[in-house]
Amino acid sequence: MTKASETKEKLINAALKLISQKGYLGTTTREIARTAGVTELTLFRRFGSKQRLFEELLARHMFLPALRELLPGLGSLSYEEALRTVATRFLLSLKERKPMVKITHSEINLYPEKIRKVYLQFIDGTTVDLARYFQALQKKGLLRGFAPELAARAFMGMLFSYFRTEEIMKGAAITKKMMERDVGQFVDIFIHGTLRNGS
Amino acid sequence: MTKASETKEKLINAALKLISQKGYLGTTTREIARTAGVTELTLFRRFGSKQRLFEELLARHMFLPALRELLPGLGSLSYEEALRTVATRFLLSLKERKPMVKITHSEINLYPEKIRKVYLQFIDGTTVDLARYFQALQKKGLLRGFAPELAARAFMGMLFSYFRTEEIMKGAAITKKMMERDVGQFVDIFIHGTLRNGS
DNA sequence: TTATATAGTAAGCAATTACTTACATTATGA
């Protein structure tokens, strides 16, 4: 039992790596098996088909919202510190899951419903959490009366595009220094806006 | 001469449509030819190979910055009206080029350099133009002293993610009403920030 | 020891697919 699931895990990890690099159709079962260190036959014995292997990959790496466990601790921080924490955590979380993020980008055509589910669970889930945080601060009278979900989408959206441009399109890793500096700017704009005389 | 280039255009348009829907590897040359209303042989006579057809597609649809021609007229608008105009134009431009946007998402693995070039020319080009606009207003003392390029990336980033989530991931078209309402919110936050007491 | 689960070797099949060759047909422009 253990042996079989170890083999499955090796195959799924190999598939994750290869498919994120060359796409689902561009990756062969032979290649996945070789990368996992097993025979192609073993792949079919464990998963039955390439498609089901990919579906198990999606199910296993269907990631949870990245911030849920972060939110309770946010109350003790200043608004600015809280947003910086959220932004940093979100970007690091994207970096960790970069192969999966790439797959949601490139395979949406192939498995629209499944990929959409993976994507929305991550991005939208995270956005909902952040929106709740905004709402709480609005009730305390600290924030203006904007639409919380849309503001959350705006905040995550600028971070996500930043990640996408740097890590996926330019193919360059975001360094810690870059991240600190740029997150600081994003948070500053998000908090104070761009106009000289405040609201 | 004219006949030949008409045929090429039909083939490129068919390829754009199909590849944006099913990916480069998921689209066959037979299918492209059939959709274009010609024989598969004609495709190979015009382009030599599937790869070169795709490369011509990328070259032809390598889009220019979406805002360049918009910028000169921005001076006569208020800051808020200007940003709303830029945002609306940017979103409409993304909608128009949705097949190409989808291709840049899904085929980055296959043609990293070429796709990167297409992407950066559009997004980064547009961002640079917007950054110049910010810089001009900063010199006039109207805007705070933020980093103009990063602010431009933040603004475009939230719009781009908004487009991506709605049109590509959710697969639903952004209506005019949605766009007006949401662009208004984005612009408001970008201008005034989220904090109750302005800067 | 022995049954069972797991994996390997080897060979191959059937379908797909990018691409080719040979030849015939039609449209266009001088």
Added chain:
DNA sequence: TCATAATGTAAGTAATTGCTTACTATATAA
């Protein structure tokens, strides 16, 4: 009218690829 450019028809090739079959080998647990 005639040369040429452009497209079509038909058949096929070589490579790839997901998946199968038949048989063997090894490790583990009762």
